[in-house]
Amino acid sequence: MNSLELLKLLESVQAGKLTPAKAIERLKHLPFEDLDFAKVDHHRTLRQGFAEVIFGKGKTPEQIAKIVRAMLAKKDSRHNILITRTDAKTFSAVKRVAGKESRLAKFHALSGVITIERSKEISGKGTILVVSAGTSDIPVAEEAVLTARMMGNSVEQLYDVGVAGIHRLLEHRSELTEARVIICVAGMEGALPSVVGGLVGIPVIAVPTSTGYGASFGGVAALLGMLNSCASNVTVVNIDNGFGAACVASCINRL
């Protein structure tokens, strides 16, 4: 509609009803979003190839189901759909609204993630390797794995390679060096990214987890450890933010 308004203005100029100088004045008072901004978002989607994402926490099963239905209703999109931090009850609600695509829907109980994988196209250039330290870091690691996969990446995983048993990590040196981006998930002292970062020359996205007790302070110890990493190819995302790490890794992997 705003383009319409602009069109009229320009037609007035064309018709000589409005001088260019006056048109400039009036243009300045048009809300600028009418010109150009809707496009921004569109471009962004094109560029990132992001899956459609719903952050489930704090939303009811009904709310989520409704959003999913709307997403599936878009005719021209075959984007994968990813719902994070959700539960089995929501999965049932999603299945009910998913129609014939309900068979593509899967619930991953460990990480509380629902995926509707409508496209298996790989658009990332290399492999994203998700490395995690202890068994209790696996839910966050799985969130990262699923997110990266839904966003069109080839993903490998390497679990239970904590630094107190350094040889288990070293046994997998080849996987480390074959990856294009590494996501490194660790709780407790958060030392794994430093060791991994020292073994490779590629970017390492560190995810602290809230694993641990006492002075782990819900992941703060790991977070600080990672921010102070002595390896210079390590960056950090928020505690338990497997999703965010995968977004960044996916960004990098498309470059």
Added chain:
Amino acid sequence: MNSLELLKLLESVQAGKLTPAKAIERLKHLPFEDLDFAKVDHHRTLRQGFAEVIFGKGKTPEQIAKIVRAMLAKKDSRHNILITRTDAKTFSAVKRVAGKESRLAKFHALSGVITIERSKEISGKGTILVVSAGTSDIPVAEEAVLTARMMGNSVEQLYDVGVAGIHRLLEHRSELTEARVIICVAGMEGALPSVVGGLVGIPVIAVPTSTGYGASFGGVAALLGMLNSCASNVTVVNIDNGFGAACVASCINRL
């Protein structure tokens, strides 16, 4: 220059060289700031009547003098000039560049503020009252007083009325109720804004100071006290931010 570019585009439309539809296309690719955004800043200045402000911390005397010279060189502006968090050495440098306006320049040693008061016009509607608790809160209070004054407000001050001698504060009830906005500066336990807030029905801007020692943690105790104020007309700015409190108070006082 961009307006020029736009003018040319519109003249092409006027001249029939460019259809309105194509003009829209090209308009979308113009950087939008060319249309409208410079105005934003301009409007803002008009609306706020803000003095010209230099945050002195981290700038050399020479850098500050240079900025002042540029400000004074603007022909059509008689804005007051305010330099916060600075020192006597900078004051000398400022005096040297200030030319005939150097006699208006003053250095306020307690708060480390330099003022060049070129206009005494009062644009705020009522009085801003700056209340402070202890003698060591005075530097921050003075920064607030000078800032509010430079921004065109009538300012009163009420010092040394800490809550442990509540009668000193109560003796000044009339000043409190006659103000339009109150800035309340306090360190240590930061209790003053709660008491003041309870005595009046106008907005109270609380400024925690880094006054105190030990568990005052450089003003954190006062900050938390103020954020948790049981008086519902209290808002808070950053520790020692007398300048910020005066900006907000000035905003309110123009409404």
Added chain:
Amino acid sequence: MNSLELLKLLESVQAGKLTPAKAIERLKHLPFEDLDFAKVDHHRTLRQGFAEVIFGKGKTPEQIAKIVRAMLAKKDSRHNILITRTDAKTFSAVKRVAGKESRLAKFHALSGVITIERSKEISGKGTILVVSAGTSDIPVAEEAVLTARMMGNSVEQLYDVGVAGIHRLLEHRSELTEARVIICVAGMEGALPSVVGGLVGIPVIAVPTSTGYGASFGGVAALLGMLNSCASNVTVVNIDNGFGAACVASCINRL
């Protein structure tokens, strides 16, 4: 009764039974609130036009119902009644005691607020605009909206305009500039007030929310972000304190 006591004392003076000097002595030992203080509170209510407010947290449905009944029993008051941080169960209890005014009672589930809107009179001079960043900030925003409305203000709202999609905010520039006071509700990094503050010349009350996870530390990240805002017209209230922000905004809007 105390006025009575004072009256007697003065009558003794009048009757010559007590010298003025002795009367002074005795006056000094009267509790001073007998003279003047009850008035304070009264004045304050007049000046602020505050709705009657009950902070529901930690009170049983029965306790709240009892307070409401007492409020409604006051013959000469048509104040709106506002109950914050409460629930549906309390709403039933309130309905039961509200008599013929029960049809005015409403429960707002999202924010846990009960309103009994007995007067629609607008006493605030302009519009209070409540802006919020993400969907999970809405409960706090709604508490602010309802509080401001109950206190006699015209209120507008603008939701879901987070800084990572800056164009959505910019599309609403006109609403921003038309408001008289802005309440800005945001969790996570708490960046919205800085951007909003930079776009307008009016006071912005920032409310950090406990939205987020990990290193958001229950709203501390947003709180710190807001306290350190680079926009100088921003002040801050406590985490999740939508009510307090609306009180301050209402104070300002009456000036």
Added chain:
Amino acid sequence: MNSLELLKLLESVQAGKLTPAKAIERLKHLPFEDLDFAKVDHHRTLRQGFAEVIFGKGKTPEQIAKIVRAMLAKKDSRHNILITRTDAKTFSAVKRVAGKESRLAKFHALSGVITIERSKEISGKGTILVVSAGTSDIPVAEEAVLTARMMGNSVEQLYDVGVAGIHRLLEHRSELTEARVIICVAGMEGALPSVVGGLVGIPVIAVPTSTGYGASFGGVAALLGMLNSCASNVTVVNIDNGFGAACVASCINRL
């Protein structure tokens, strides 16, 4: 028994079987508690007249009932019994074991305290006044009141006198000045002890409460406020520690 052992040793000396020098040697190897230490505790009880106290948190009803039974079984003691941080279920268990003293047992639901008041003797010299700020501070205040009473003090209380309505506090100036020790309970910004401390010349024991939300951080804001009090007769105990405040006040009141 140890005294016995010592007696034997001394009898050996008396009997000439052991030289004094050798006795010294052997004395040095006796565990010294045999000589003197049991007395310490005894003395302490005599001196303090402490009620018998059970910290209920983390103990089962059965464990508490068992301890109470043992206390009541002591023939020569008429000490009051105080159980803090407990619940109604424990109260039933205590009643069952209390025999004929069960009619003295009372459960105070607000503070979760059980009292068995076997003696009404007042051993404190003056009155302990418990002052509290908001309604949600009352549970902690009540714990203080009951503890002080069980320890043989005359106790008065003054509730709901927060600093944002300073006149309510000032109306009670006479109660404040008539007390011998004041316990001051407050959450949120913890400003009450500063104001109270400034009005009196007696010791003020400040108790921060975990009342509040957001940046009150479970009582930390109030705690810091109190530690930084600008009144010099204020000391502080742990958050929510009404019991501890009453112990100290009772200590002082016996001096």
Added chain:
Amino acid sequence: MNSLELLKLLESVQAGKLTPAKAIERLKHLPFEDLDFAKVDHHRTLRQGFAEVIFGKGKTPEQIAKIVRAMLAKKDSRHNILITRTDAKTFSAVKRVAGKESRLAKFHALSGVITIERSKEISGKGTILVVSAGTSDIPVAEEAVLTARMMGNSVEQLYDVGVAGIHRLLEHRSELTEARVIICVAGMEGALPSVVGGLVGIPVIAVPTSTGYGASFGGVAALLGMLNSCASNVTVVNIDNGFGAACVASCINRL
């Protein structure tokens, strides 16, 4: 002057020029401090017998000397004068203005305290014992000792009795039990007050010091230790606040 004003009002009543009812009206508009409040402060001084105190930190030698001169100029006062957190340079300035009383002035370098002891009268009822843990706690302990002495107390001291050499403390059990109030100064883990509190039945004022390094966090470790003391007769003042501890102890010692 205000009493004068009041006197006139009452004389008008006496003279029949003003009815008692009208007098009440006019009384309500008198600033109430005119009636009664100056007395408050006066009473407080009488009751507390406090020495005159100057908090030296943040004041120049000249400012302090000026205040001292004013104090000495008061004809009818023989109060001791105490200046805390000051230095040798200030001491010289004070000596210069002290006239014939300059021989009473002493500088205590360890604690940075200046005393002008004009009266040796003891008004406290018992002995205040200042106990400290390590050699680096002595400055704070000395501040407490001097403050308590200037306020008219008999003071004893017991230094270097840290808990890691528990026998050194136990050797002085008699001093502990003979005191009326104990001030307990300790840095590092702040454990001393718990042990001392367990050995006596009198109030123990704990002063954390900023002694230590690393995870002592400038006294926070000691502060937390003391707040969590398992001895129930311990209260706490701010870090390094020897002055405050002595004020409270002095308050108690006058009871």
Added chain:
Amino acid sequence: MNSLELLKLLESVQAGKLTPAKAIERLKHLPFEDLDFAKVDHHRTLRQGFAEVIFGKGKTPEQIAKIVRAMLAKKDSRHNILITRTDAKTFSAVKRVAGKESRLAKFHALSGVITIERSKEISGKGTILVVSAGTSDIPVAEEAVLTARMMGNSVEQLYDVGVAGIHRLLEHRSELTEARVIICVAGMEGALPSVVGGLVGIPVIAVPTSTGYGASFGGVAALLGMLNSCASNVTVVNIDNGFGAACVASCINRL
């Protein structure tokens, strides 16, 4: 399989098909874990004689039972099995899979530990003494006791010897001096290790517990107290980490 690969390489050398120099080249590209690393872990187990340990938190009863069955299935091992941070439900599941060894399985409800003590062999050289302060520290102390015992140590325990009743600790001086390593468990102010450390000349492993409330901050106060211990033979493990303390103590006791 890798050994196989290596064998082939060496056979090629032996057969003269590969020169030693070329073999070195190829060896460098073999993943080194193929050579040697599995052994590392094996050595470590031999050296430490550690029991088999399962950290129960976050694992389902079924998962734990499955791990236990696998452990019991190892023919040549008679290691004790220790499951920490678990519950009665898991104990039932473990019993079901334990077969004839189920009679050795015990559930320790206080600490939530399951033990299957298959060997009573003592391999530690001296006694590990576990000392604890309050009754609420006992669960953590018990975890330490059971862990140390399962790892083949002679263990003694000394409970309820908090520093506020120092004589109770001193009565047990002989137990303290007879131990080879001491584990010291304490919450609240965490002062016990300092006192114990001062009484002995052996290593003291301090375990802070999350016992307490308010400013104990879930064990942080105790943790800081212990880190700042003035006794120089004290080291610290994480909050509530009775298991870790026993591991270290066991390490030391084997030296």
Added chain:
Amino acid sequence: MNSLELLKLLESVQAGKLTPAKAIERLKHLPFEDLDFAKVDHHRTLRQGFAEVIFGKGKTPEQIAKIVRAMLAKKDSRHNILITRTDAKTFSAVKRVAGKESRLAKFHALSGVITIERSKEISGKGTILVVSAGTSDIPVAEEAVLTARMMGNSVEQLYDVGVAGIHRLLEHRSELTEARVIICVAGMEGALPSVVGGLVGIPVIAVPTSTGYGASFGGVAALLGMLNSCASNVTVVNIDNGFGAACVASCINRL
């Protein structure tokens, strides 16, 4: 030497003096670093093309000069040399040892960086854009710019585009979208990366700076803001770590 040892072993196999099986046994006891590890570091350098870097903080001018001389002495390397966190005095020392390359040495006073740019070869694939918020963030931004340049990247910079003047940032939308990686440097509330991240589809490395005062807590406010960014393509490095951000950006830019 170890290769020698290995060679002998293999020669023994070749000579038939050692069976392959026995050789395996002996190989297992060789320290594995003899085989392969030196190579690791070498590979890493090759892969990363990192400049030679010296972290200057805590090193004397002499120490740094010595390291530089050693670097320059390596015949076959033309690596750039980068010294961070250093000063003018060190620069003189470096110049003295740099011989004919001293003319390539430059000191960047703002960021305290010394560069010796021996190669201008660009190995990064795209442009790294360094965006910063305020003038006081420039030192950190410059450290990032210089590091990225020394590591062979094409670098652009965009300064003074804080979020409170959002239009200044929006004016440079094209630079943002043309970059391959963005480094975003901001202090205070750290909001810039969220806004920038929302405008682009490429990775954004956020660097919090210690700019600000009061509740900025030396960069903690900015750090938390960035960790909680609502833009999903943002990762974070340590406070003031311009160097680290550039390392990661360089890593990414080589992919």
Added chain:
Amino acid sequence: MNSLELLKLLESVQAGKLTPAKAIERLKHLPFEDLDFAKVDHHRTLRQGFAEVIFGKGKTPEQIAKIVRAMLAKKDSRHNILITRTDAKTFSAVKRVAGKESRLAKFHALSGVITIERSKEISGKGTILVVSAGTSDIPVAEEAVLTARMMGNSVEQLYDVGVAGIHRLLEHRSELTEARVIICVAGMEGALPSVVGGLVGIPVIAVPTSTGYGASFGGVAALLGMLNSCASNVTVVNIDNGFGAACVASCINRL
């Protein structure tokens, strides 16, 4: 003297002047330290073989020199003397008083330690290995090395083996496994003890250092990392406490 007093008492018993029963009474009132406690300290020194230690921080050169002179004056002691956290000026003062032993005095500038090594006797049973991560950790490591040596231990050191270059550590596996106790010094993320702890079966004493910047928070990041170590043979001492780590290691090494 007290023994004398006791002797007299016993002689009175022997002489029949005092009955054993009365003697017991009188014994109870003797300060118990007279019996036994001096011995405690003596025993402790014997048992620990500790060097004489002076904590230099906060002491003047003169004070330290005086203490050293007193130590050297003890005829029957050949203990080593260790002064930590001191400087070159103090060293001169110490040399002056050391007489003929001055040639044994050495100043270690890196760690600010003075040693007077009067005895080279080795009383520790094995080797203490001090491992450190970065070059800036060396001062703390050196303090540990010198302390351990002065206390009669054989000490080895292994510097610059940070976890980001894991192979440098692994190259020294044999040193690690040959030690009896390991002290592990690391700043930044504090990950080294976890890796080291996983490679050995002996106790690892972790020392966090205040190395680093930004979110290292003066060693807190490293401290938390170490407390949360996933290796179960790691304990922790205070930040920068190389001395304390060596004391504990020495304790263990004597077992």
